[in-house]
Amino acid sequence: MTDHQKRIDEATGTNLVGHEWDGIEELDTPLPRWWVYIFAATVVFAAGYVVAYPSFPDTAGLTGWSSRGQLDQTLKAETTARAPRLDAIASTRIEALAANPQLMRSAIEGGRAAFKVNCVQCHGAGAAGSKGYPNLNDDDWLWGGDIAAIEYTLQHGIRSPGSGETRFSQMPAFADILSRTQISQLVTHVQAISGQAKPSAAGALLFAENCASCHGDAGKGLREQGAPNLTDGIWLYGGDRAALTQTISKARSGVMPHWEGRLPRVTIKMLAAYVHSLGGGEGNPAPAAPVTADAATGEANVGS
């Protein structure tokens, strides 16, 4: 105890602390004794806690608990929990996935996650692509847009070195074959069939001789060859004169890697389901039915 003389508050009979602010004084009201017992108990608890849990750098607690270990456990539990669903997706033919809307929905969501890791580098986070990298949201497909064709493309890639079954075609570089004037006439024809210019007879003749074998007489493309449809509004490398001139002169041969052997089969299947679900997927299967979700799950901002 301190030495200064204790003063007692008359009204309450309680000691005064001795601090005074503008005439207001603080009472030294005794704390209840159970409070000090609880305080002592928390100190004892803290001592035990420090020993039981990792409290110092590079020191494990007696329980062996660590936040990293907890994460491992959570991941393991999550993996175990979703294993049956992945097995179900793996054992279902991809064309038959849509018959089971819940399974299809799982596949699409699994594909969405895998896409963010493996595909966004070229195709972009929203799969909108960029020059030379196709937009996967539209309904224009070089090699086929039904779900099985998409899966094949994912498995074997396009012009992918090291894959025996990769999709392959090679457009010739016409700078070595045709004159500048002829190439210019061809460009005019391609612009004509895509509705950008007036038709030219010379160009049409050149097209029939040099291009129709792959792109078709009408320029509608040929999926067996990965030859693009030249009459629609979608251009992978640009549809203006300069871009078309370059494409015809130097040719294009974009590469997509094959993913078989790099990703599990089921992941490839889920990626195919996801890409197919982006709004341009063709034919069988019909896309997944709308989900009915609980009000609160994902109630806030929703991704697409």
Added chain:
Amino acid sequence: MSALDLINPTSGLYRKREPVFPRVVKGRFRQLKWAVMIFCLAVYYITPWLRWDRGAYAPDQAVLVDLANRRFFMFDIEIWPQEFYYVAGLLIMAGIGLFLVTSAVGRAWCGFACPQTVWTDLFQHVERWIDGDRNAQLKLNNAPWTAAKLSRRLTKWSIWLAIAVATGGAWIFYFADAPTLANQFISGEAPFVAYATVAVLSFTTFTLGGFMREQVCIYMCPWPRIQTAMLDEKSLIVTYRDWRGEPRTQGVKKAAAAGEKVGDCIDCNACVSVCPTGVDIRQGPQLGCINCALCIDACDEVMGKLNRPRGLIDYLNLHDEKHERAGGAARPILKTLLRPRTLIYFGIWCAIGIAMLFTLGERARLTIDSAQDRNPVVVTMSDGQVRNGWTIKMRNMEGRPRSVELTMAGLLQGRMWTDAMDRKDAARSVRLNLAADATTRLHLYVAAPAGPAGETPFALIARPQDATPGTNDGREAARDIKFIRQ
């Protein structure tokens, strides 16, 4: 200071609890306390067992906080998480209700309705039933630990514990179907959290009601402090009319014969011995007084026996106290209750209640929300048209499946289709079936001919196809959105 000083009761730093053994009392406030206690306990224990028919798609429990499915049911009212402002409104009403009660009748909440008071009161009745009234309890408390004392203590604690477990047990039934959970609980199949909740609440009820009692009010509860700030000089509080009672006189006749001034208080200590928190009201208003008014009953009984007017201890506000002390006549209590402050609180309280009831009747039970695809916003299709996409959420908050037609208003050349359809079938409107009491989420595409870059506003309108005539369940839900071209 040594460590021993910390727990040494004489050091003055810490104070041991003085046990309180309140004597039984009869009177009108005791009657009121009984009524409030029975009402509160009945509401608490019975409510989860009330049934309410909501049809096949919703639970049939009248009051249910369904945390797992994020629904709150209260009789005919169902609240979704995004309607939580109704709960906020109820909490605001509860807050203003406490302001109202406190400004009018002081700590009436503490004295009558607070769970700590209600359960402590219940435990004290058990205590009297087992151990006898105040004097017997005092005697037993001071007696050495014999087998008889031990058996009495064990009996009392067992009954307390049974009440405590029932209290904790009732709580969990508000959060799940009561009969189902009761079966699961008994057969050991209930979720861990149910057992943990019951254990925690049993422990707190047993400890706070049996042993902590007034310590909770004096040391732990913030409400007495808040109330101190809300009381004014016109709030009714339990008051000792000291100008009438003093000087306290035990030997009245002797003192009167000796010509001494005699007060009405005969210093019988009845008011102190019935007090559940062990205060002496004659020392004036104090933190320990929870305004339970039992001392009024005790004193009135004594005054009745002495043929003196009741109300030596009474509900009285400080303003009237001064007035009476100066010799004025007693003022009617109604004048204290009805004054601008309480009327304003009451007005606000009613206004919030009426506003909530009104909005509750008018709230939409079908809503539509949309989030436009941002990456990419615009997709050019092979036919040259441009496409925008939206994630649509339609909430059907009624307990039955609904059929709605989703229609475009504006963007006349646009056609829409969902992710469950093929673009070939795109149209100006689509039919959707919405599951009962659920959110239906779908992806919606709209394609329109290309044009100059810019935004074209239009609206999505959801029209119920199954409305009952004469009700407002045919109300449309609309959402203004923009079609974007680049």
